[in-house]
Amino acid sequence: MNIALLWFRRDLRLTDNPALNRALQSAECVVPLFIQSPEEEMGWAMGSASRWWLHHSLNALDASLRKLGSRLVIRQGESASVLRQIVRETGAKQIFWNRLYEPAAIERDKAIKQSLRDDGLLVESFNSALLKEPWEVKRGKGEPYKVFTPYWKALQSQSLEYSILPAPTKVPPVPLETNSLDLDSLGLLPTIAWDGGMNAFWQPGEEGALSRLDEFIDASIGEYATDRDRPDHAGTSCLAPHLHFGEIGPQQIVLEIRNRLELSSKQTGSDSYIRELGWREFAHHLLFHFPYTIESPMDTRFQHFPWNEPDVNKLKAWQQGKTGIPLVDAGMRELWHTGWMHNRVRMVVASFLVKNLRIHWLEGARWFWDTLVDADLANNTLGWQWVAGCGADAAPYFRIFNPVLQGERFDPEGDYVRQWVPELSKMPARFIHQPWLAPAAILQSSGVSLGKNYPLPIVDLKTSREQALEAFKQLGARGC
Ligand SMILES: Cc1cc2nc3c(=O)[nH]c(=O)nc-3n(C[C@H](O)[C@H](O)[C@H](O)COP(=O)(O)OP(=O)(O)OC[C@H]3O[C@@H](n4cnc5c(N)ncnc54)[C@H](O)[C@@H]3O)c2cc1C
Numbered sequence: 006m007n008i009a010l011l012w013f014r015r016d017l018r019l020t021d022n023p024a025l026n027r028a029l030q031s032a033e034c035v036v037p038l039f040i041q042s043p044e045e046e047m048g049w050a051m052g053s054a055s056r057w058w059l060h061h062s063l064n065a066l067d068a069s070l071r072k073l074g075s076r077l078v079i080r081q082g083e084s085a086s087v088l089r090q091i092v093r094e095t096g097a098k099q100i101f102w103n104r105l106y107e108p109a110a111i112e113r114d115k116a117i118k119q120s121l122r123d124d125g126l127l128v129e130s131f132n133s134a135l136l137k138e139p140w141e142v143k144r145g146k147g148e149p150y151k152v153f154t155p156y157w158k159a160l161q162s163q164s165l166e167y168s169i170l171p172a173p174t175k176v177p178p179v180p181l182e183t184n185s186l187d188l189d190s191l192g193l194l195p196t197i198a199w200d201g202g203m204n205a206f207w208q209p210g211e212e213g214a215l216s217r218l219d220e221f222i223d224a225s226i227g228e229y230a231t232d233r234d235r236p237d238h239a240g241t242s243c244l245a246p247h248l249h250f251g252e253i254g255p256q257q258i259v260l261e262i263r264n265r266l267e268l269s270s271k272q273t274g275s276d277s278y279i280r281e282l283g284w285r286e287f288a289h290h291l292l293f294h295f296p297y298t299i300e301s302p303m304d305t306r307f308q309h310f311p312w313n314e315p316d317v318n319k320l321k322a323w324q325q326g327k328t329g330i331p332l333v334d335a336g337m338r339e340l341w342h343t344g345w346m347h348n349r350v351r352m353v354v355a356s357f358l359v360k361n362l363r364i365h366w367l368e369g370a371r372w373f374w375d376t377l378v379d380a381d382l383a384n385n386t387l388g389w390q391w392v393a394g395c396g397a398d399a400a401p402y403f404r405i406f407n408p409v410l411q412g413e414r415f416d417p418e419g420d421y422v423r424q425w426v427p428e429l430s431k432m433p434a435r436f437i438h439q440p441w442l443a444p445a446a447i448l449q450s451s452g453v454s455l456g457k458n459y460p461l462p463i464v465d466l467k468t469s470r471e472q473a474l475e476a477f478k479q480l481g482a483r484g485c
Pocket of ligand 1: 233241242243244245246248249281282283284285286288346347348349351352355373377379380381382384385386387388389392
């Protein structure tokens with residue numbers, strides 16, 4: 006019998022999955038395989054929140070495969086050895102997968118592809134994760150882009166006609182003798198129960214992704230252009246973790262939006278939304294062409310930036326949402342509780358860490374890596390380097406977000422802060438973003454005792470801003 010291996014990685018879906026489609030077309034029997042190999046991620050093995058997501062997503066994928074007559078085979082170990090082992094066990098002659106773009110994955114996949122082909126196997130890989138491959142969008146002389154707007158224009162000028170591959174209605178059964186590890190034995194779930202908030206908020210898996218998209222198009226996309234900046238409104242799609250794990254693809258999203266909203270009044274929202282997917286594409290373009298940026302600044306002047314030695318107490322206060330700056334604390338607690346944080350607030354908490362506390366952006370990137378359910382090397386690197394001012398098309402160094410003004414503008418009633426910082430739930434809107442300015446009587450009637458049940462700011466916003474600007478000025482003066 007003609008047998009194919011389908012190596013699932015972060016393409017955990019059945020609809021619009023080109024590798025699955027190819028396997029089903031070319032073989033009579035398909036073995037869907039997932040290999041747990043965290044040591045192959047070059048220092049960026051999945052963090053705790055991502056592992057939680059992966060567990061539930063694999064569970065959902067297995068359930069979907071079982072409905073079609075198949076099942077997921079789970080193994081653990083070095084990918085190359087496991088693949089060879091399964092080839093020996095099953096006699097498979099073909100292996101298909103969808104591509105990843107992290108530098109470690111690219112290196113590993115290239116080596117595996119070559120060595121399996123040398124052994125006479127048919128090995129093919131596909132794009133399931135991006136609108137365009139990172140190498141398909143390039144400047145006149147073939148160089149990669151470093152600025153978003155021309156990149157996005159160039160991408161859009163290419164043909165964006167997609168056709169979506171339907172989910173199969175049947176997948177042939179996996180040979181009985183091909184055994185699988187039990188999902189629980191991978192130990193992806195936390196040993197102490199801190200995942201209650203995530204359980205309540207998310208439905209990992211393809212079904213969850215499709216219903217999230219459906220809900221977003223119905224309820225929020227029309228107002229997306231204005232609401233996307235408001236953490237006090239549920240105005241964004243929350244599709245980031247589903248996209249990261251490939252439970253839905255960007256091509257599917259664009260097509261669904263176009264089909265449902267053509268000529269509708271929601272057009273502006275959908276253009277603005279698709280542009281954000283463009284930032285995701287751009288992040289992957291940068292990661293592919295400048296892989297060193299996962300650890301080093303794109304703007305090499307920043308190699309000499311005078312970061313503070315991380316003050317453990319301040320770093321902890323930031324991580325735990327106890328800085329005494331309400332918007333920062335609300336964001337960090339939302340992150341801890343749900344594994345997600347609103348984009349506007351991500352920018353504010355990141356700016357506070359790298360500019361007001363002047364702690365290296367990698368400390369922040371690592372914390373996000375461990376706690377975000379959508380932790381994604383391309384987007385996280387872009388986000389942190391953008392805020393730090395050292396990335397491609399980054400915010401200029403003198404842009405230091407003022408968390409009080411940001412709060413007053415984007416959370417004007419203080420509802421977002423009240424939701425995540427219950428100590429301040431009775432503070433009037435006027436003072437909720439800067440309780441240290443509230444008169445004693447207001448603090449008392451709101452039940453707030455600064456320094457006792459809610460911290461005083463761990464740093465003075467004005468002085469730390471000036472110090473950061475001074476440090477950035479010195480950097481410019483070095484002229485390097
Ligand atoms: C410091 C920092 C770190 C970040 N880390 C990550 C990360 O690890 N993973 C991640 O997916 N996003 C990251 N982002 C980008 C952005 O905050 C999230 O993609 C977004 O908040 C996810 O929520 P959503 O799905 O509701 O987004 P929506 O507003 O609904 O946007 C739709 C999709 O577009 C993409 N997108 C939106 N904004 C951006 C952006 N600025 N950059 C790249 N892609 C974007 C995401 O895939 C998102 O799901 C980071 C941003 C910052 C400032």
